[in-house]
Structures are given as C-alpha cells and as structure tokens.
Amino acid sequence: MRRVAVAAVTAVSLALGVGVGVQTWTSADRRAAQAEREAALGRVDDALAVVHADVAARVVEGATSDAVGSSALLTDARSALEAALARGQQTLEASAERVGDDDAPRAALTAHLEAGRAAAPTASPLAARRLAAELAAAEQAVHVAVAAEQARVAEREAARVAAEAARAVRATSRPGTPPAPGGGADRCATTYGGPAFYTSVPTEGGDGSNGRLPPSALTAVSWTRDSRGTPFYLRADAAAALERLNRAFRAALGHDLALDLTYRDLDTQVAMRAALGSVAAVPGTSSHGTGLALDVPELPCEYGWDSPARAWLVANGPAYGWVSPTWARQGGSNPEYWHYEYRG
Ligand SMILES: [Zn+2]
Incomplete structure (x- = not known):
C-alpha cells in the first residue's frame, strides 16, 4: 500500500x-x-x-x-x-x-x-x-489423583465384599453337597471381577455432558439409597418412570426393587476403566453417565438370569421405558443381568 x-x-x-x-x-x-x-x-x-x-x-x-x-x-x-x-x-x-x-x-x-x-x-x-x-x-x-484414590478405595471395598461373600457361601453351603450345575450361585456368575464402585452424586457445576450432569439434571429415587447413604440419581424422566415401575414391581413381588448403582460420574468411570480395562465403558460413553441406566445388585442372586425378579423386569420393564439391552442379555456381547436402561 x-x-x-x-x-x-x-x-x-x-x-x-x-x-x-x-x-x-x-x-x-x-x-x-x-x-x-x-x-x-x-x-x-x-x-x-x-x-x-x-x-x-x-x-x-x-x-x-x-x-x-x-x-x-x-x-x-x-x-x-x-x-x-x-x-x-x-x-x-x-x-x-x-x-x-x-x-x-x-x-x-x-x-x-x-x-x-x-x-x-x-x-x-x-x-x-x-x-x-x-x-x-x-x-x-x-x-x-482422584481416579487413583477411587481405585484404592474400591480395591479395599472389593476385598471386604469378597470376604463377606466367602463367609456367606461358607455359612449357607451344606458340607459335601456340590452346587447344582447351572443353578444356585452359578447363575449369578458375573463377567465382572473387579473392585466395587459406587453410585455418584450429581456433578456441581457440571456441563451436562456424560458423567458431568449437574444437580438440576438429576432426580433421586424415593425409596432407597446405597450402602453409604448416597441417593440413587437418574435423569428426571427416567426416575419418574422408575417410581411407577417400582410400584408395580412391589405389587407383584412384595418388595421394592433393589438398586446398586444408577448415575456414575466421569471420575468414577475413569477409575473403573483404569481398574477393569475394556469391560468398563470408555469414560464419557457410559449409559450410567447420562443418568439413564441402573444396576440391580449382583449378589445375592435375587436378580440373576433365571430369577423371578429378572423375569418380571424383562417382561414388564418396557411398559415403563426400562429395558434389558440386547448386549446385556445372555448370549449378548457383554452379558450383565444386573444392567437396565431407560429408553423412554
Ligand atoms: Zn450398569
């Protein structure tokens, strides 16, 4: 110029x-x-x-x-x-x-x-x-550092749970009677062999992405909390549907639906992936991170493959928007009898 x-x-x-x-x-x-x-x-x-x-x-x-x-x-x-x-x-x-x-x-x-x-x-x-x-x-x-500490806590908890389960098995097995093939505790055999992880509270200031859901995005179910007193959080519509499902479940089976884990935050998913490898979803992709999945307890076997509770959930859950995904079924890519998802 x-x-x-x-x-x-x-x-x-x-x-x-x-x-x-x-x-x-x-x-x-x-x-x-x-x-x-x-x-x-x-x-x-x-x-x-x-x-x-x-x-x-x-x-x-x-x-x-x-x-x-x-x-x-x-x-x-x-x-x-x-x-x-x-x-x-x-x-x-x-x-x-x-x-x-x-x-x-x-x-x-x-x-x-x-x-x-x-x-x-x-x-x-x-x-x-x-x-x-x-x-x-x-x-x-x-x-x-948070993920490492969570993994340490989970390891300790897993050891405690394993010791408890071993005690329970010793207490209930009759000496000299082998477990029936394909029945009893075998039906609760799980692909999951790692430490225990707990349900998460909402992420303060979370941006709404997977594992970073803020309190405004989640609702706690009304009838139960986890073993540490943490409420079970789900996306509001999924929680409302589960309340309805639980009323029908209770009418049919005589007790509330038990829960083990619902919303899982990103730090926990990172710790799980670190502890379990590819069995755990890639952090940021888990359906638990969206508040649209729940796990019922794996043990005792009340919700196992052939249990009445599972039969009821698989048959009646879809009427409430809650399903056992194909991948989680027997013969699926990652069989998990404890995992259900809300599909609306
Ligand atoms: Zn799950």
Missing part, C-alpha cells in the same frame, strides 16, 4: 522536472514559465496532498485493522484463560478430600489458579495461552 503512494509522488515529481527542462528562457517565456512552474508546483502540492491524505488514511486503516486483530487475539486468549480458571476452580472444589494422602496435585492446581488469576488482567495473548495450558495440565493431574 505504502509503496504505491510513494511511486505516485515520484511520478508527479518527474513530470514536473521534464516540464521545466523544455522551457525557453525569454523574458516573456520566463514569466510564463514561472507561472507554469507555479501552477505545476501547485499541482504537485495538490497531488502530494492527495497522496499524503491517502497514505494517512491507509496508515490509520492499517493501524485500526492491526488493533482489531490483536485485540481479538487478546480477547480470545483471555477468555480461554478465564475458562481454564473456572474449570480449575471447579475441579479443585470437587476434588476436596478425594485424593487420599497425596494432596500435592491439588496444591499445584491451587498455585496455578493463583498465578492465573493474578496475571489474567494484564496477560499478553501468549502468556494467557501458556497459563491456560498449565492450568489444564494441573487440573488433569488432579483428575488422575
């Missing part, structure tokens, strides 16, 4: 020089030449004025568009930092007392949050991007 303007000035100057050079210097001509020269100078001044105005306009325009560009860059970077600060704070709060003895990842996240907040008002785009990336890494470390 600026090169074009300079070339225009140069062209005008050359035209003037050539014009002056061909004048004949008589006295009449001298006056005419003088007039011509002045007129030419006037034209040059006019041309220069136009070019200067043009250059000035282009400079202003360029500066403005540069300013707009860099201010958009800065706004983007700062809002990325603000978002990272908000997410980091949420993770810090949600992870309180959930990382076991090693609080270092949370301390590091706290330090990054403080540094980020202090720098946010004046950070350059580059600095804001760097702080946001550091915050995300610190936040991820806290998620890993």
Whole structure:
C-alpha cells in the first residue's frame, strides 16, 4: 500500500522536472514559465496532498485493522484463560478430600489458579495461552489423583465384599453337597471381577455432558439409597418412570426393587476403566453417565438370569421405558443381568 503512494509522488515529481527542462528562457517565456512552474508546483502540492491524505488514511486503516486483530487475539486468549480458571476452580472444589494422602496435585492446581488469576488482567495473548495450558495440565493431574484414590478405595471395598461373600457361601453351603450345575450361585456368575464402585452424586457445576450432569439434571429415587447413604440419581424422566415401575414391581413381588448403582460420574468411570480395562465403558460413553441406566445388585442372586425378579423386569420393564439391552442379555456381547436402561 505504502509503496504505491510513494511511486505516485515520484511520478508527479518527474513530470514536473521534464516540464521545466523544455522551457525557453525569454523574458516573456520566463514569466510564463514561472507561472507554469507555479501552477505545476501547485499541482504537485495538490497531488502530494492527495497522496499524503491517502497514505494517512491507509496508515490509520492499517493501524485500526492491526488493533482489531490483536485485540481479538487478546480477547480470545483471555477468555480461554478465564475458562481454564473456572474449570480449575471447579475441579479443585470437587476434588476436596478425594485424593487420599497425596494432596500435592491439588496444591499445584491451587498455585496455578493463583498465578492465573493474578496475571489474567494484564496477560499478553501468549502468556494467557501458556497459563491456560498449565492450568489444564494441573487440573488433569488432579483428575488422575482422584481416579487413583477411587481405585484404592474400591480395591479395599472389593476385598471386604469378597470376604463377606466367602463367609456367606461358607455359612449357607451344606458340607459335601456340590452346587447344582447351572443353578444356585452359578447363575449369578458375573463377567465382572473387579473392585466395587459406587453410585455418584450429581456433578456441581457440571456441563451436562456424560458423567458431568449437574444437580438440576438429576432426580433421586424415593425409596432407597446405597450402602453409604448416597441417593440413587437418574435423569428426571427416567426416575419418574422408575417410581411407577417400582410400584408395580412391589405389587407383584412384595418388595421394592433393589438398586446398586444408577448415575456414575466421569471420575468414577475413569477409575473403573483404569481398574477393569475394556469391560468398563470408555469414560464419557457410559449409559450410567447420562443418568439413564441402573444396576440391580449382583449378589445375592435375587436378580440373576433365571430369577423371578429378572423375569418380571424383562417382561414388564418396557411398559415403563426400562429395558434389558440386547448386549446385556445372555448370549449378548457383554452379558450383565444386573444392567437396565431407560429408553423412554
Ligand atoms: Zn450398569
């Protein structure tokens, strides 16, 4: 742009020089030449004025568009930092007392949050991007610590449950009588061999994605809680349908439907995947993360493959929108007699 303007000035100057050079210097001509020269100078001044105005306009325009560009860059970077600060704070709060003895990842996240907040008002785009990336890494470390602690707790709980189950089997088996083939406890054989995991509470500040459902998206069922006193949360419509199903179940079988797990948050799913591998859904894809799945207890065998309770649920659940998915049935890709899903 600026090169074009300079070339225009140069062209005008050359035209003037050539014009002056061909004048004949008589006295009449001298006056005419003088007039011509002045007129030419006037034209040059006019041309220069136009070019200067043009250059000035282009400079202003360029500066403005540069300013707009860099201010958009800065706004983007700062809002990325603000978002990272908000997410980091949420993770810090949600992870309180959930990382076991090693609080270092949370301390590091706290330090990054403080540094980020202090720098946010004046950070350059580059600095804001760097702080946001550091915050995300610190936040991820806290998620890993939470998952590791959950896995440790679950391992301890699994050992306790296994010991209890072994005691129960010893107490109920008659010595010398082998279990009937295909019956009794065998019918509760499960593909699941890992530690126990518990149902989750809603995710404060959750964004509504799988495993991050906020309290407003979930409703607790009315008649039961888990062994630790945690209510069983489901998406509101699924919970309402299950209330109706439970009334019919109770009328038919004489007791409430037992639950083992409903909503499962992302941290728990991450811990499950870490503990169990491909038997557990990829974090972010579990139907428990959407509040649309429930597990009944695997043990004792009350809800096993051939149990009256399962027969009732498979036959009558669909009238309430609750089904045993094909994949979870006998012969399905991942048989789970305890798992049901709400399909509306
Ligand atoms: Zn399940």
